[in-house]
Amino acid sequence: METTTSQVLISRLADWGVDTVFGLPGDGINGLMEGLRRNADRVRFVLVHHEEAAAFMASAHAKATGKIGVCLATSGPGGIHLANGLYDAALDHAPVLAITGMQETSVLGTGYQQEVDLTKLYADVAVYNQLVVNPQQLPGLVDLAIRHAYAGRGVAHLCVPNDIQVAAAGEDPYQHVAPANPPHTAPIYLDPPVRPRDEDLDRAVHLLDGAGRTAILAGVGARGAGTLVEVLAETLGAPVVKTLPGKMVLPDDSPYTTGGLGLLGTAPSEELMGDIDTLVMLGTNFPYTKHLPEPGKVKVLQIDLEPARVGTRLPTDVPLVGDVAATLEALLPRLRRHADRGHLEKYQAAMRDWRAKMTALQDPDRDPIAPQYLAACIDGLASDDAVLCCDSGTIATWAARHFTIRGEREFYLSGNLATMAPGLPYAIAIQHAFPHRQVIALQGDGGFAMLMAEFSTACRYQLPITVVINNNNSLGQILWEQMVLGYPEHGVRFGEPQPDYAAWARASGGFGARITAPGDLRQALAEALAHPGPALLDVAVDPNEPPMPGKVNYQQAKKFATAFLHGQPHRAAIATTLFKDKIAQLRGDS
Template identity: 40%
Template sequence: MAKTVGDFILERMKGWGVKRVFGYPGDGIGGLVAAVGRDDGEDAIDFIQTRHEESAAFMACAHAKFTGEPGVCVATSGPGAIHLLNGLYDAKLDHQPVVAIVGQQARAAIGGNYQQEVDLQALFKDVASDFVETCMSPTQVRHLIDRAFRIAKSRKTVTCVILPNDVQEAKAVEEAPHAHGTVHTSQAYTPAEVVPAAADLQRAAEVLNAGKKVGILIGAGALGAANEVTEVANVLGAGVAKALLGKAALPDGLPFVTGSIGLLGTEPSDWMMQHCDTFLMIGSRFPYSEFLPKTDQARGVQIDLDPTMLSIRFPMEVALTGDSASTLRALLPLLKKKGDRGWREDIEKRIARWWKEEEERAMKDADPVNPERVFWECSSRLPDNAIITADSGSSANWYARALKFKPGMMGSLSGTLATMCPGMPYAVSAKFAYPDRVPIAFVGDGAMQMLGITDLITVSKYWRRWQDPRLVVCVLSNRDLNQVSWELRAMANSPKVPETQDVPAFSFSGYAEMLGLKGIRVDRPEQVASAWDAALAADRPCVIDAIVDPDVASLPPHITISQATSYAEAMLKGDPDEGGVIKQTIKRVFS
């Protein structure tokens, strides 16, 4: 029997399959920390000490993304709890199951303006809107933990349990008394297989069978449905575009996969969406309607497990609530194979041309190194089981376009929130979940300075325990908050503003060496390939410090008049990097 509530919480989490938690200690969570110290059995929960609570929440989110199981983060009361919020919002907006366990001051002090007392119910009410509760009695712990995990798993969302420190230290109550006003829960849980009604599947099939030019868009909801998506695409003679969170859902080597869509997308994806007459959207909440078919151009069918996300990006004719793989399997017998393959052949020709041109773009000269080349050279060297993460910003652009994912690879970044700083903690979390696989993180120097270098300290603490010690971090060092600089030029009619955009120089490779890791500096294009070879052959985690050209733009698949006008006005106003920007733009547009 558990000695304290803290001990009982650990035992209860083990029953939900929890093997590790990410967090940082403090007196507000002291009872749980003490229980971690007593938890020394073979099934002991692994407490991963991060350098910052924000990293802990990002790691919990990544754990959920890469394993499908709830991630758990732990923080103390007040400031520790506050620090979790950004990472928790990342999980909430990307629909990932994460349970946050946070400390609070003793029950008797609550409401007394006590030190580090924050209204945590109010603080977490939005990010954990489906379930946030404060444990005021040891008899509550069982059902609060059970409900937090059940709701997180079933609704794919963030939940939170707030624990006053005196409750954590109180004697455990294994089961509430059988009396009025008590709650009795178990850990029994089996996810439902959701498949649309037969009549709705028939309606969807009629729309898809009638189309002559079918375009498919898949997202994170299609992860695990690769075989079904491939079979449907082959029957319908369709091309398949991928939203950012669905990049790993299908390998890029398939001839009908058009790649990413949107501002970061490819020309084949854009062309397919502009010319299709039937649109099938599977497991995606892609938000940018300007990159989808025009509403009077195509008939639409959508599949999503969450009915609240149906028909909000495009006015679908048929909207199916269901799991992607199960729904596609039920739909397949109703589909008729397209005899005319001309549409599919046009798409495949465009894809082949795109990848050829992508290599040409990557190999263009820059000052000193073309960032696209850094990704392109990595792509052909990716281990078969690699797990790729990227930060928000220009690193996400090249991640979307220049990396060819292979079967069995995983990858993710911050999708809906598009926050800075998850690239590093995502990779670290992936390594704990899969110590025999190789995570590779692509991070800009802004995000690396903001939080990433602290995560390198976490790597230096734990790497010797990993089965395969390799973890590669590639930093795009351009001394510029590059994505925002380009957004100023393309959308705000403004040149780059040095006082807000310039990032101080920092030797990321030297810092890695100081921590006992491997560091490689790349400042010439001919060094890129050998740097990847060395990093992937290293006997320890490695940081590639790539000195890249901030003037190389990741151009959208089509440039609007407003974007062109804004860019021209920004240049006329005197951009500090005008010469390099114009030179690189000419190279990419006209050569």
């Protein structure tokens, strides 16, 4: 059987250690599908229902494993569908390779059916973006694409026309000055040096030794360096704030952390940012600058692998370009220990108070079910090595505050893109990569509905994921954003009839249950987590529970009140919920 270009492409992916490709077939990639069939012993193909899900899966695979994630889509609309998931990978710096089809080279530019120039479409999202026009370009272009994805921590794209896909691997329709490819060798990618220069470390020591009240802001770039971050916190007497993507950098019960920052963060973290003279930023490009100290008011030290990101958010006194772990290993032995513990102890006390208030909101007797209680049940029943895949919306608030990182737990969501719908595809991809770990997808009803067909994908592959829907029958985050902006509620409640997602789960071949009473929740969740295959729990939660910021400023309160009093059709129910929350917190204080 003649070896085709597609076989060479897929085989080269396998040489790079790729064992899974997520995608959906189409007539624009039939040659590539045949290449996958002929390499089925080395690379498995995971069939999805929507290409957007395939891209989310590739993104999640890259985030969770650190290895290249690969997705495949047909020409035209298939490639267009990939875009949202590819932007998720790009904005969160996850290495992903997208492979798409294209019409035969002989008809390009003629307005042929489904002819979309995907290289132009991906020009903004891809760090490497190439149309393959000659079989001789492979496997060299695969090597270059993957190296660019790793080096640029982003998306690479190869677009392969139909006739190139099925061409003989050795075919060379053109004369070349030199061979297009070097001799076939084992693929290799080497990370660049990651330790800052000694003179830069000396500047960092000078700044930190002279610091008074210091805070550390740790992002996902500090993942794996948690022990070193705690040593830095102990040395400086500095509380540690975690970005939401960096939630798993430190355990949530660490004596050094004040939790998250911003709308989904904690009051102690918000207060801390206004009570420091020095900020250490570790592997983060936190975009919400209004929650950071006022520029110029504090000294800033920033550690990041990407030189272009250093100084993006705040004027930076000492930039250190390097890996967080390697940099801290070089820096810590040079620092003196700060004897004054008053600053750290102040925020340790504030966090004890905050945790008590959050626990008070996890009321099992509230009816309708409090979303805080739902998140707390997941937290209490999940294993110590559970992976939580969170969607965007109000559920990100409940997960941030009520799902605790402990043991080997991990937490993933769409960070900078903050798109809806990735929770379920993330869970599928991560369960594929780690079949023996407990994987949970926490989604809102709005996000789940967008890609709910992928639950049947989980059933087809018998993946033991647990999907929990925080169902407020609305676009909850948008509802509260409208109120904070002072707008009357509009277009955010779905109304009746409500879809029966539990019935969909059972029809797909999985476990499905709908919970409306708080007394039934914990047992039903335990059953779902124990189910050997895919399970779904559709939980009707209080739709009037506001995801309040950790610290409400005057303008937010004023606009909320304006919307509340003028045109808010559910103000009585919301007022009741807010009253119950306050009573619960007061009881927690007593």
